[in-house]
Amino acid sequence: xxxxxxxxxxxxxxxxxxxxxxxxxxxxxxxxxxxxxxxxxxxxxxxxxxxxxxxxxxxxxxxxxxxxxxxxxxxxxxxxxxxxxxxxxxxxxxxxxxxxxxxxxxxxxxxxxxxxxxxxxxxxxxxxxxxxxxxxxxxxxxxxxxxxxxxxxxxxxxxxxxxxxxxxxxxxxxxxxxxxxxxxxxxxxxxxxxxxxxxxxxxxxxxxxxxxxxxxxxxxxxxxxxxxxxxxxxxxxxxxxxxxxxxxxxxxxxxxxxxxxxx
Amino acid sequence: xxxxxxxxxxxxxxxxxxxxxxxxxxxxxxxxxxxxxxxxxxxxxxxxxxxxxxxxxxxxxxxxxxxxxxxxxxxxxxxxxxxxxxxxxxxxxxxxxxxxxxxxxxxxxxxxxxxxxxxxxxxxxxxxxxxxxxxxxxxxxxxxxxxxxxxxxxxxxxxxxxxxxxxxxxxxxxxxxxxxxxxxxxxxxxxxxxxxxxxxxxxxxxxxxxxxxxxxxxxxxxxxxxxxxxxxxxxxxxxxxxxxxxxxxxxxxxxxxxxxxxxxxxxxxxxxxxxxxxxxxxxxxxxxxxxxxxxxxxxxxxxxxxxxxxxxxxxxxx
Numbered sequence: 206x207x208x209x210x211x212x213x214x215x216x217x218x219x220x221x222x223x224x225x226x227x228x229x230x231x232x233x234x235x236x237x238x239x240x241x242x243x244x245x246x247x248x249x250x251x252x253x254x255x256x257x258x259x260x261x262x263x264x265x266x267x268x269x270x271x272x273x274x275x276x277x278x279x280x281x282x283x284x285x286x287x288x289x290x291x292x293x294x295x296x297x298x299x300x301x302x303x304x305x306x307x308x309x310x311x312x313x314x315x316x317x318x319x320x321x322x323x324x325x326x327x328x329x330x331x332x333x334x335x336x337x338x339x340x341x342x343x344x345x346x347x348x349x350x351x352x353x354x355x356x357x358x359x360x361x362x363x364x365x366x367x368x369x370x371x372x373x374x375x376x377x378x379x380x381x382x383x384x385x386x387x388x389x390x391x392x393x394x395x396x397x398x399x400x401x402x403x404x405x406x407x408x409x410x411x412x413x414x415x416x417x418x419x420x421x422x423x424x425x426x427x428x429x430x431x432x433x434x435x436x437x438x439x440x441x442x443x444x445x446x447x448x449x450x451x452x453x454x455x456x457x458x459x460x461x462x463x464x465x466x467x468x
Numbered sequence: 469x470x471x472x473x474x475x476x477x478x479x480x481x482x483x484x485x486x487x488x489x490x491x492x493x494x495x496x497x498x499x500x501x502x503x504x505x506x507x508x509x510x511x512x513x514x515x516x517x518x519x520x521x522x523x524x525x526x527x528x529x530x531x532x533x534x535x536x537x538x539x540x541x542x543x544x545x546x547x548x549x550x551x552x553x554x555x556x557x558x559x560x561x562x563x564x565x566x567x568x569x570x571x572x573x574x575x576x577x578x579x580x581x582x583x584x585x586x587x588x589x590x591x592x593x594x595x596x597x598x599x600x601x602x603x604x605x606x607x608x609x610x611x612x613x614x615x616x617x618x619x620x621x622x623x624x625x626x627x628x629x630x631x632x633x634x635x636x637x638x639x640x641x642x643x644x645x646x647x648x649x650x651x652x653x654x655x656x657x658x659x660x661x662x663x664x665x666x667x668x669x670x671x672x673x674x675x676x677x678x679x680x681x682x683x684x685x686x687x688x689x690x691x692x693x694x695x696x697x698x699x700x701x702x703x704x705x706x707x708x709x710x711x712x713x714x715x716x717x718x719x720x721x722x723x724x725x726x727x728x729x730x731x732x733x734x735x736x737x738x739x740x741x742x743x744x745x746x747x748x749x750x751x752x753x754x755x756x757x758x759x760x761x762x763x764x765x766x767x768x769x770x771x772x773x774x775x776x777x778x779x780x781x782x783x784x785x786x
Contacts, residue, residue, distance in 0.1 A: 332584050347573075373658070378655060435608055
């Protein structure tokens with residue numbers, strides 16, 4: 206059995222930052238493995254550990270820098286990785302869902318996985334749409350926002366819980382092969398061990414460009430254009446307590462006493 | 469002139485609030501394009517739902533009587549067929565867990581671009597401009613689409629619910645659902661979490677978020693809750709880490725709470741969290757980041773390190 210897990214390197218923004226055009230200045234960004242994908246990697250590795258002959262392949266769309274992130278997935282137990290990048294993708298502010306689907310579809314065609322796991326969304330652009338669109342394109346069944354997975358590979362079905370709003374889970378049986386988008390909290394992602402980090406250095410990260418995947422620049426043209434980026438106006442009309450922590454606590458305590466909270 | 473198809477959502481016999489919001493968003497869009505607003509309701513008691521959705525500004529209501537509950541295979545097929553039948557350009561759905569389970573498939577199936585979690589829309593110029601957030605709500609962005617066809621999912625509570633009685637024609641749409649293409653089966657629902665504490669009943673909540681850093685530090689916030697005779701709750705990351713059980717989680721996927729006083733400690737105020745606590749009477753926020761969105765909502769704020777403020781506050785009440 207082969208599990209393909211999609212991972213993305215996402216940018217995290219410091220508390221104070223400046224916007225330059227439609228980008229945040231690179232000095233204010235730190236890169237990390239997307240939080241949701243971390244849970245997807247863990248789920249894939251747990252499937253591999255529970256079964257015989259399960260291969261976990263991580264795939265990412267990202268520039269050379271993102272190899273650092275994909276090595277995290279390898280250090281946590283993925284067997285090998287594929288990194289998709291091409292000059293045609295340089296300078297694209299917002300790679301739309303359709304373009305990502307065409308890239309990942311080509312990887313799926315090469316890898317022929319039985320199961321694709323993907324984070325529910327990416328922490329930076331937060332589209333949350335690629336997994337389901339990919340499933341539709343490659344003819345796999347799917348489930349979005351999965352927070353519990355019980356895989357019956359022999360029976361060809363994934364028993365999942367989908368986390369709905371308001372503290373309610375939907376319980377669903379999904380036919381394999383399938384794409385599942387994984388919600389945070391489904392498991393406890395492991396830390397990469399020193400041994401894992403060392404082993405990851407020797408694992409394969411296969412680079413693929415558009416040519417390798419049988420695609421052209423026209424296949425990854427984005428229909429969406431990022432035209433503006435700005436800090437949302439603060440709408441705070443809060444009363445701020447100021448001073449030393451003791452003074453702040455004192456003022457807050459007075460307010461709470463006035464409201465009848467404690468004495 | 470572009471028609472708009474808005475798709476409603478229901479669960480366990482009730483239309484969800486966002487159903488009325490997609491009607492408002494759809495109407496605004498249709499006003500800008502000069503088109504008609506079609507509203508679809510799929511599955512469940514479609515006639516009763518249609519009656520409820522027949523609000524001011526709706527031009528056509530389409531019912532698809534197929535199954536009791538949401539199934540993405542049915543929804544995707546029905547919406548794609550309605551899109552063709554109504555000759556709509558824009559499809560508007562909730563950016564809900566279920567919306568995200570079929571809208572991207574509809575976009576892919578119809579070869580349309582998809583823009584999700586939209587907080588504002590403008591179709592008054594050429595094409596569509598969508599406003600959405602990035603980087604955990606730290607920035608807002610505008611995304612332009614040079615076309616009059618797209619699938620758009622809208623964030624809840626950004627548009628007011630549609631009101632006023634409408635006089636739309638209600639038509640039963642005979643969708644041709646290919647059952648062999650429906651390969652997932654909903655077998656039931658489960659209440660998540662359980663436990664003996666119902667945070668939605670509490671008068672005073674002391675709520676802890678990611679800023680608490682370590683599991684053992686939760687004890688500090690518990691001490692404060694004890695000193696105030698309050699109940700301890702949390703934002704999502706605390707529950708994801710297994711530091712508190714699910715029944716303590718406030719937010720979109722947790723509990724909606726409306727206490728007299730809500731004290732948010734080390735909580736930045738992500739939109740999913742805000743959805744669960746914005747109805748609190750008095751909101752207090754303690755956070756080191758003065759730009760944290762929680763302060764937009766707070767009545768009282770302290771911009772400082774919780775590890776200095778909380779012990780001082782405990783001392784006040786001991």
